[in-house]
Amino acid sequence: xxxxxxxxxxxxxxxxxxxxxxxxxxxxxxxxxxxxxxxxxxxxxxxxxxxxxxxxxxxxxxxxxxxxxxxxxxxxxxxxxxxxxxxxxxxxxxxxxxxxxxxxxxxxxxxxxxxxxxxxxxxxxxxxxxxxxxxxxxxxxxxxxxxxxxxxxxxxxxxxxxxxxxxxxxxxxxxxxxxxxxxxxxxxxxxxxxxxxxxxxxxxxxxxxxxxxxxxxxxxxxxxxxxxxxxxxxxxxxxxxxxxxxxxxxxxxxxxxxxxxxxxxxxxxxxxxxxxxxxxxxxxxxxxxxxxxxxxxxxxxxxxxxxxxxxxxxx
Amino acid sequence: xxxxxxxxxxxxxxxxxxxxxxxxxxxxxxxxxxxxxxxxxxxxxxxxxxxxxxxxxxxxxxxxxxxxxxxxxxxxxxxxxxxxxxxxxxxxxxxxxxxxxxxxxxxxxxxxxxxxxxxxxxxxxxxxxxxxxxxxxxxxxxxxxxxxxxxxxxxxxxxxxxxxxxxxxxxxxxxxxxxxxxxxxxxxxxxxxxxxxxxxxxxxxxxxxxxxxxxxxxxxxxxxxxxxxxxxxxxxxxxxxxxxxxxxxxxxxxxxxxxxxxxxxxxxxxxxxxxxxxxxxxxxxxxxxxxxxxxxxxxxxxxxxxxxxxxxxxxxxxxxxxxxxxxxxxxxxxxxxxxxxxxxxxxxxxxxxxxxxxxxxxxxxxxxxxxxxxxxxxxxxxxxxxxxxxxxxxxxxxxxxxxxxxxxxxxxxxxxxxxxxxxxxxxxxxxxxxxxxxxxxxxx
Numbered sequence: 001x002x003x004x005x006x007x008x009x010x011x012x013x014x015x016x017x018x019x020x021x022x023x024x025x026x027x028x029x030x031x032x033x034x035x036x037x038x039x040x041x042x043x044x045x046x047x048x049x050x051x052x053x054x055x056x057x058x059x060x061x062x063x064x065x066x067x068x069x070x071x072x073x074x075x076x077x078x079x080x081x082x083x084x085x086x087x088x089x090x091x092x093x094x095x096x097x098x099x100x101x102x103x104x105x106x107x108x109x110x111x112x113x114x115x116x117x118x119x120x121x122x123x124x125x126x127x128x129x130x131x132x133x134x135x136x137x138x139x140x141x142x143x144x145x146x147x148x149x150x151x152x153x154x155x156x157x158x159x160x161x162x163x164x165x166x167x168x169x170x171x172x173x174x175x176x177x178x179x180x181x182x183x184x185x186x187x188x189x190x191x192x193x194x195x196x197x198x199x200x201x202x203x204x205x206x207x208x209x210x211x212x213x214x215x216x217x218x219x220x221x222x223x224x225x226x227x228x229x230x231x232x233x234x235x236x237x238x239x240x241x242x243x244x245x246x247x248x249x250x251x252x253x254x255x256x257x258x259x260x261x262x263x264x265x266x267x268x269x270x271x272x273x274x275x276x277x278x279x280x281x282x283x284x285x286x287x288x289x290x291x292x293x294x295x296x297x298x299x300x301x302x303x304x305x306x307x308x309x310x311x312x313x314x315x
Numbered sequence: 316x317x318x319x320x321x322x323x324x325x326x327x328x329x330x331x332x333x334x335x336x337x338x339x340x341x342x343x344x345x346x347x348x349x350x351x352x353x354x355x356x357x358x359x360x361x362x363x364x365x366x367x368x369x370x371x372x373x374x375x376x377x378x379x380x381x382x383x384x385x386x387x388x389x390x391x392x393x394x395x396x397x398x399x400x401x402x403x404x405x406x407x408x409x410x411x412x413x414x415x416x417x418x419x420x421x422x423x424x425x426x427x428x429x430x431x432x433x434x435x436x437x438x439x440x441x442x443x444x445x446x447x448x449x450x451x452x453x454x455x456x457x458x459x460x461x462x463x464x465x466x467x468x469x470x471x472x473x474x475x476x477x478x479x480x481x482x483x484x485x486x487x488x489x490x491x492x493x494x495x496x497x498x499x500x501x502x503x504x505x506x507x508x509x510x511x512x513x514x515x516x517x518x519x520x521x522x523x524x525x526x527x528x529x530x531x532x533x534x535x536x537x538x539x540x541x542x543x544x545x546x547x548x549x550x551x552x553x554x555x556x557x558x559x560x561x562x563x564x565x566x567x568x569x570x571x572x573x574x575x576x577x578x579x580x581x582x583x584x585x586x587x588x589x590x591x592x593x594x595x596x597x598x599x600x601x602x603x604x605x606x607x608x609x610x611x612x613x614x615x616x617x618x619x620x621x622x623x624x625x626x627x628x629x630x631x632x633x634x635x636x637x638x639x640x641x642x643x644x645x646x647x648x649x650x651x652x653x654x655x656x657x658x659x660x661x662x663x664x665x666x667x668x669x670x671x672x673x674x675x676x677x678x679x680x681x682x683x684x685x686x687x688x689x690x691x692x693x694x695x696x697x698x699x700x701x702x703x704x705x706x707x708x709x710x711x712x713x714x715x716x717x718x719x720x721x722x723x724x725x726x727x728x729x730x731x732x733x734x735x736x737x738x739x740x741x742x743x744x745x746x747x748x749x750x751x752x753x754x755x756x757x758x759x
Contacts, residue, residue, distance in 0.1 A: 059755075063393045063411060064714070085725075150579035174582025176733045260525035263582050264733025265725055279386060281718040282393070 049295075056289035063282040076289035086290075088265065089273040095180055096187070096255075096269060097248050101241055103188045108195025109237065113229075115196070116203045126200075130193040137190070141257025144186045148172040148258075173259045179267050183255050187248065195240045202236030203229070235313045242305055249298050270294060343371045344655045349388060349399035350642075352378035353586075355459055355606055358675040365671075366662045372655050381586060382526050389717070392417040392647070400650040401659055403458050403642045406442045411714035412645065413446035418454040419646040424657050425453060430664045436460060438707045439680035443643030448712065455643025456660050457680035459606075462626075462703040463535045463638040465498075466593065466601045466611050466696075467491070469623035471510060480504075491625045495536060495568060498600065498628050502576035505599035517576030518600040519592040520569075521585055522732055528585035529731060530710065530723040531638050532602060533569050538636030538708045539629055540565030551758045553749055558742035565630065566738040570731045582732050593617060604640040605703065608696035609676040624699035626706065639707040641678070715752050722748035 007027070024032070056076055060069045080086055115126055132140070147155040150168040160167035172182040206228065214224045252271040255261070261268035274294065278287035348363070350356050356378045363374045377398060379387045385405060391398050392412060404412065412418040421444075425432070432440045432453060439457035446454055471477060472489050481489035485500050492498035502517030509515075521532025534542070541561030546552035556562075573581075578597050581588070586603060593601035594614050601611075612618050629635040644663065646656040662668060669681040673693075678700065679685065691698040711719045722745060730741035753759065 063389065063415060063717075065393075065395075065415060148580075153580075168579040171580045171582060174580055174732065176735070256525070260523070260583055262524035262728055262732060264524075264729035264735055266733055276721055279390065281721050282389075283718070 052288045056292050058285040060285040061282050062284045076286045089268050089270050093269045099184045100187045104192045104195045108192045109199045111196040112199035132190045133193045137254040138257050141254040176266050198236050198240040202233035206232045238309045344652045345373045346400045347375045348401040349377040350403040351384045352380045355677050358677050395649045399647050400652045400656040403644045407712045407716040409446045410712045413454045414714045421453045428661050436680045442639045442709045455645040458644035459641045460678040460680040461604045461640030464626050464703045466624050468599050470621040492628045494629050506576045516578040516598050519589040519598045520602045523585035524728045529727045533727045535638040536569045537565040551753045553746045557746040563738045605700050624696040626703040636706050636708045637703045639709040718752045
């Protein structure tokens with residue numbers, strides 16, 4: 001029979017400690033130790049979640065404390081899932097999520113591969129590369145609005161210099177076709193170092209002896225890369241993708257500072273849309289249902305992904 | 316015990332006694348006043364020193380930047396927070412704050428202290444103090460009159476070579492526009508023009524997406540084109556009014572103005588971005604609330620004789636309206652210092668304090684101040700302020716104003732800046748959104 005974690009902790013508790021606590025069994029003692037964590041978890045995680053689920057079936061509005069709260073069944077969920085605007089925000093989020101992950105993985109892994117080679121100034125370059133991720137997203141969003149400024153922005157100037165185009169002829173955050181890419185570029189600039197660091201950890205965890213054995217077998221560098229480097233770094237890469245995926249699914253601050261969701265609603269990600277529903281329109285019940293849908297989506301996708309990750313690790 | 320110790324203890328006792336005496340003073344409290352972080356707020360800090368000296372109360376200020384002001388303060392009101400004793404809240408909040416018991420009703424207080432709403436500019440009383448509108452139920456004292464208007468580069472308009480070129484092109488003098496059509500001509504005339512070796516642009520207008528910017532700008536134009544919020548005879552009947560042919564023409568005009576005549580990258584601009592564009596000498600015309608005018612007048616680059624001011628021009632039918640700004644000052648119902656907060660309002664309502672308020676850069680709404688014979692000439696923008704305040708209209712102030720505002724922000728920005736759909740589709744969609752909001756409110 002499988003033992004519960006509490007029982008295992010109880011068994012592992014030294015006898016001398018248990019003896020000192022007169023009148024308490026080992027099991028009670030174990031519960032005593034884990035109880036504060038459980039209470040805290042219930043108070044700050046589980047209770048709000050249950051409360052949110054409860055609110056999602058009502059028409060509650062937090063700015064109407066005197067109004068009668070009615071049970072509306074699945075109405076909020078049906079309204080959300082049939083709302084075209086919400087599907088557009090989902091599309092905007094998917095575009096942002098997919099492209100940031102693709103670019104960050106490609107660039108992050110490439111940088112890690114280069115940094116992993118021994119060369120002069122290696123540590124200095126590593127420090128310089130990781131600087132962006134140390135900044136606050138709100139600050140990054142704010143200063144990139146200046147970099148993207150058509151008249152004085154360095155980004156526009158650089159593009160103009162390289163392509164010959166008039167820098168003030170295009171607006172990265174004001175143009176419907178460019179704005180979705182503008183937020184992808186900034187997030188990639190900021191978070192590629194994070195992916196790079198995780199990949200670097202993966203690369204440095206590969207024992208040199210494996211490559212030495214491959215050299216003895218006269219395996220080419222190309223073959224070593226595909227049969228040693230990639231398979232052994234893959235779990236690390238997948239972990240980086242998981243972290244970035246979860247983070248970017250709930251992306252808010254950087255994009256709000258950069259575009260405010262505009263132009264129009266072209267960069268209005270789900271988290272921005274949810275915030276507007278919850279704290280600008282004050283549709284608390286509706287926003288709760290929205291939050292539950294997003295939670296289930298992220299939780300479901302993340303669970304599937306973690307299973308895949310575990311399979312890769314076990315190979 | 317030596318002499319020094321005795322002296323020290325005596326001094327300590329005296330200090331403690333003084334402290335006890337001080338806390339025992341009648342009405343001595345620390346009041347927190349919440350408002351937006353902008354120039355008038357700094358003037359109010361200075362002005363309030365007089366209240367501190369006279370009442371013995373101390374004033375603390377919580378100023379929040381405009382883009383976050385509504386979020387921060389509505390959160391505070393909705394959560395029953397005690398941060399603010401006094402709140403200078405936006406005019407559109409009055410319906411929700413009144414119906415949800417977040418502001419203290421001031422009728423009895425006004426009666427007791429002899430404060431009469433007839434003494435204030437009528438539009439500010441309706442806009443900032445009353446809920447329901449046009450009923451004698453007061454939740455605020457008009458604190459800061461404000462309205463959207465225009466400033467322009469008077470020095471550029473006066474240049475003979477530009478005058479001549481404009482007259483040749485448009486057949487009239489380059490002067491303050493009387494209609495929106497004329498305003499667009501002027502904006503087009505200046506767009507991408509070289510002046511003193513620098514490329515300048517036509518107009519800085521509101522296009523901001525996040526809070527209320529583009530709605531304040533679009534409504535400012537729509538009113539003069541004939542937009543109406545609802546059927547005047549049947550409240551909350553929106554179809555055919557919000558999306559009337561005149562309203563569509565107004566929205567199309569705003570988009571044309573945005574496309575033809577704004578500086579590059581002007582896709583998310585509100586008060587501060589517009590004032591920056593104007594003060595840096597980028598634009599000939601500048602849409603903004605009147606609160607910006609004292610700062611423009613004092614600016615070394617564009618101030619003094621270099622700038623002029625004019626109220627919203629007329630639409631195609633010859634009528635002109637302007638978007639009301641400004642706020643009233645209210646006592647927060649959750650405050651534990653309501654008595655002292657009311658004392659502040661009593662002090663603030665005095666004519667001499669209001670006069671000083673105007674002199675320090677605050678737009679007083681007291682008729683005694685603005686109807687003074689010397690008022691119109693007291694500042695270069697004073698007459699424009701009066702003219703503009705005479706033609707104001709305001710956005711919905713319903714308890715559900717936030718939902719109504721967010722719908723407008725989305726529809727207007729989608730059409731004007733993102734270029735999606737037509738003006739008719741945008742306003743049809745807006746009428747539908749607003750109808751849904753009112754339906755949820757049980758208005759039908």
